[in-house]
Amino acid sequence: xxATLGGYSDFMSKEIAEQPEAIERLLKGRLGEHGIEMDELxxxxxxxxxxxRIYIVACGTSYHVGLIAKTMIEHWAKVFVSVEYxxxxxxxxxxxxxxxxxxxxxQSGETADTLSAARRLKGMGCKVFAITxxxxxxxxxxxxxxxxxxxxxxxxVASTKAYTAQxxxxxxxxxxxxxxxxxxxxxxxxxxxxxxxxVPDAIREVFRRSWQxxxxxxxxxxxxxxxxxxxxxxxxxxxxxxxxxxEIAYVHAEAYPAGEMxxxxxxxxxxxxxxxxxxxxxxxxxKTVSNIMExxxxxxxxVAVATDGDExxxxxxxxxxxxxxxxxxxVPIVAVVHLxxxxxxxxxxxxxxxxxxxxxxxxxxxx
Ligand code: G6P
Numbered sequence: 001x002x003a004t005l006g007g008y009s010d011f012m013s014k015e016i017a018e019q020p021e022a023i024e025r026l027l028k029g030r031l032g033e034h035g036i037e038m039d040e041l042x043x044x045x046x047x048x049x050x051x052x053r054i055y056i057v058a059c060g061t062s063y064h065v066g067l068i069a070k071t072m073i074e075h076w077a078k079v080f081v082s083v084e085y086x087x088x089x090x091x092x093x094x095x096x097x098x099x100x101x102x103x104x105x106x107q108s109g110e111t112a113d114t115l116s117a118a119r120r121l122k123g124m125g126c127k128v129f130a131i132t133x134x135x136x137x138x139x140x141x142x143x144x145x146x147x148x149x150x151x152x153x154x155x156x157v158a159s160t161k162a163y164t165a166q167x168x169x170x171x172x173x174x175x176x177x178x179x180x181x182x183x184x185x186x187x188x189x190x191x192x193x194x195x196x197x198x199v200p201d202a203i204r205e206v207f208r209r210s211w212q213x214x215x216x217x218x219x220x221x222x223x224x225x226x227x228x229x230x231x232x233x234x235x236x237x238x239x240x241x242x243x244x245x246x247e248i249a250y251v252h253a254e255a256y257p258a259g260e261m262x263x264x265x266x267x268x269x270x271x272x273x274x275x276x277x278x279x280x281x282x283x284x285x286x287k288t289v290s291n292i293m294e295x296x297x298x299x300x301x302x303v304a305v306a307t308d309g310d311e312x313x314x315x316x317x318x319x320x321x322x323x324x325x326x327x328x329x330x331v332p333i334v335a336v337v338h339l340x341x342x343x344x345x346x347x348x349x350x351x352x353x354x355x356x357x358x359x360x361x362x363x364x365x366x367x
Pocket of ligand 1: 106157158159
C-alpha cells in the first residue's frame with residue numbers, strides 16, 4: 001500500500017516517529033526456548049558454527065548498519081567480519097574460504113552495486129543472507145535467506161527507520177551466531193535481548209527531548225562545515241549523523257574516529273567551529289572526553305550526545321543531546337535518533353525539502 005503522510009508534515013518526521021513500533025515488530029517472537037528464532041537464515045547450528053569469515057556488503061546508510069553489525073558479531077560471536085562498500089568490493093580482490101558467509105544489507109533490496117556484490121559472492125560458492133525492508137525485492141529473490149525488517153515503506157530519501165531496524169536485525173543475527181558458535185549461553189543471549197527490548201521506549205524518550213536538538217540548530221544552520229567525532233560503535237553513529245547532515249541539510253559534516261582527529265581534522269578547528277561528539281557511557285568514554293577538551297581548547301562549539309547524568313560532559317559542552325542509560329552495544333540504535341532529528345531541524349531551518357534532497361535518489365539502481 002502506498003505510504004501517506006497521515007498528519008505528519010513530511011515523510012522523514014513520520015518515519016523517525018515509526019521507529020519504536022518497527023523495532024517492536026521485529027523483536028516480537030524472536031526469543032525462543034532455545035535462543036534466537038531466525039528460520040530465515042535456513043542454516044543449521046552446525047553450518048553456522050563452521051562460518052569462519054563474514055563479508056557484509058552494503059551502500060550508504062546500510063553500510064553503517066554493517067559497521068555496527070561487525071562490532072556485535074565480533075564481540076558476541078567471535079567471528080571475523082569485513083564490511084565493504086559494494087561499489088569498491090566489486091572491483092577488488094575477494095578472499096573467500098569454504099565457510100564464508102555473505103550478508104547484504106539493503107533497505108530497498110534494489111541497489112545495483114549491492115546486488116552485484118551478492119551475485120559475485122554467490123558465484124564463489126558463498127551463502128548469501130539479505131537484510132532488507134522490501135518484500136520480494138531483488139535482494140530477497142536472489143539470496144539464500146532473507147530477514148525482512150518489516151519497517152514499512154520508507155519514502156524519505158534519507159534513511160531513518162530502516163537504519164535502526166536493520167541494526168536490530170544485525171543484533172539478532174549476531175546473537176543467533178553467538179549461540180550456534182558456543183560463544184554465548186541462552187541466558188547471556190536473553191540478557192542482551194532484554195536490552196534490545198528497551199530500545200523502543202528509549203527512542204520514545206529521545207523524542208520527548210527533541211527540544212534539545214532544536215536548541216543546537218543555530219550552531220549548524222550557518223556553518224560551512226562541522227566535525228562529528230566518536231569512538232568504537234559511536235564512531236559509526238558519528239558517520240551516520242554526519243551523513244544525515246550532509247544529505248538533507250547540505251552542511252559539510254565530516255565524521256572521524258575521535259582518536260584520529262589529531263592526524264588531520266583538528267587543523268580545521270578555530271573559534272566557533274561546530275564539533276559534535278558522540279560520547280555515551282561506555283568503555284571508551286574518557287578517551288572521547290579528552291578529544292572534546294582538545295576541541296574546546298581551540299575554540300570549538302561542542303554539541304555532545306551523552307548519557308543521562310554525565311556531569312563531566314555537561315560541563316564541557318554547549319549543548320547536550322541526552323540519551324537514557326543503555327547497554328553500550330545497544331546505545332547506537334538510540335543515540336542516532338537525536339542526530340536524525342538534528343539534521344532534520346537544521347534542514348527545516350534552512351527552508352529545505354527534507355524528503356527530497358537535491359541530487360540524491362532513494363535507491364541507486366545503476367552501478
Ligand atoms: C541511497 C539512499 C540512502 C541509502 C542507500 C543504500 O543512497 O539515498 O538512504 O542508504 O541508497 O540503499 P539501500 O536500499 O541499498 O539500503
